[in-house]
Amino acid sequence: MTPDTLLVGDCREVLKQFPDGCFDACITDPPYGIGAYKGDSKKVALIFPEVLPEIHRVLRPGGALAFFGRWPTFYRWAIAAADCGFVQRDEVMRDLRHPFKPSPEALSKTHDSLFLGYLAPRSDSTFNAENVRQAYQNPAAEARSSGRERRRSKALRARGWAAEGPRRAPHPNGAWPSDVWRSCRTWQGKEHPAEKWPADIARLVKLLTNEGDLVLDPFCGAGTIPLACANLGRRFTAMDIDPHWVEVSENRLREEAGKRTFALPLEAQP
Numbered sequence: 690m691t692p693d694t695l696l697v698g699d700c701r702e703v704l705k706q707f708p709d710g711c712f713d714a715c716i717t718d719p720p721y722g723i724g725a726y727k728g729d730s731k732k733v734a735l736i737f738p739e740v741l742p743e744i745h746r747v748l749r750p751g752g753a754l755a756f757f758g759r760w761p762t763f764y765r766w767a768i769a770a771a772d773c774g775f776v777q778r779d780e781v782m783r784d785l786r787h788p789f790k791p792s793p794e795a796l797s798k799t800h801d802s803l804f805l806g807y808l809a810p811r812s813d814s815t816f817n818a819e820n821v822r823q824a825y826q827n828p829a830a831e832a833r834s835s836g837r838e839r840r841r842s843k844a845l846r847a848r849g850w851a852a853e854g855p856r857r858a859p860h861p862n863g864a865w866p867s868d869v870w871r872s873c874r875t876w877q878g879k880e881h882p883a884e885k886w887p888a889d890i891a892r893l894v895k896l897l898t899n900e901g902d903l904v905l906d907p908f909c910g911a912g913t914i915p916l917a918c919a920n921l922g923r924r925f926t927a928m929d930i931d932p933h934w935v936e937v938s939e940n941r942l943r944e945e946a947g948k949r950t951f952a953l954p955l956e957a958q959p
């Protein structure tokens with residue numbers, strides 16, 4: 690069984706060394722490229738689309754792909770993913786509550802996006818929406834009566850027998866998950882400038898993977914995705930081009946999940 694692995698390296702090179710179909714899912718957060726490449730619309734979308742064919746190769750049939758992104762790169766990436774053979778299931782809008790750097794020439798940007806997709810066949814893809822039901826926004830409104838109940842209570846009301854018909858009870862585990870997530874962009878203790886809100890990552894891992902699955906994160910930053918995997922009983926292979934972030938990830942995994950990681954050269958791995 691592949692051990693949990695953290696690697697330093699350029700994922701464009703590192704991924705080439707993994708066999709076909711060895712990962713159950715890729716959940717990742719590539720550099721959005723917006724600040725670094727400001728003004729150069731060609732460079733903006735470069736890195737992630739370059740990596741997508743390799744991600745496609747190393748995922749098993751039915752394997753899930755989730756990536757974070759922001760306008761203007763996100764939509765180019767979604768098209769690149771479709772061109773590669775991924776099927777998009779959803780686009781999640783994350784309401785980050787704190788705007789990115791404001792500009793007098795545009796609206797204040799307070800959301801980013803999340804691509805949820807998979808490789809065919811759909812029947813082999815994991816989608817545990819039941820495990821990530823969310824709190825009802827308005828329990829009274831959610832508890833709608835069924836058509837049959839409505840017809841029955843209408844008939845009763847017409848006869849003056851009941852003012853209100855029976856209502857269907859809300860689901861005990863909450864509402865079916867929606868594609869708008871109330872999230873967060875800045876919080877105390879955040880280490881990486883692009884670090885993701887841990888609750889969102891845990892939700893994604895539960896939604897797209899099962900216990901024991903092997904998850905790939907080619908752009909791990911401060912390790913939020915491998916950390917969620919470790920805490921939820923999933924295995925991971927994660928990497929970052931910057932040794933500093935691999936060290937931060939390693940420390941977080943040890944301190945917050947009691948997890949020892951392996952960073953063997955790939956050719957030395959069992």
Ligand SMILES: C[S@@+](CC[C@H](N)C(=O)[O-])C[C@H]1O[C@@H](n2cnc3c(N)ncnc32)[C@H](O)[C@@H]1O
Nearest residue numbers: 699700718881883884885908910911913929930
């Ligand atoms: C958006 S951040 C990831 C943040 C992470 N999700 C977290 O919560 O901390 C993207 C990361 O990709 C890394 N990166 C950029 N180019 C890379 C490449 N070619 N290969 C591997 N990592 C790369 C950057 O160093 C950066 O830490």
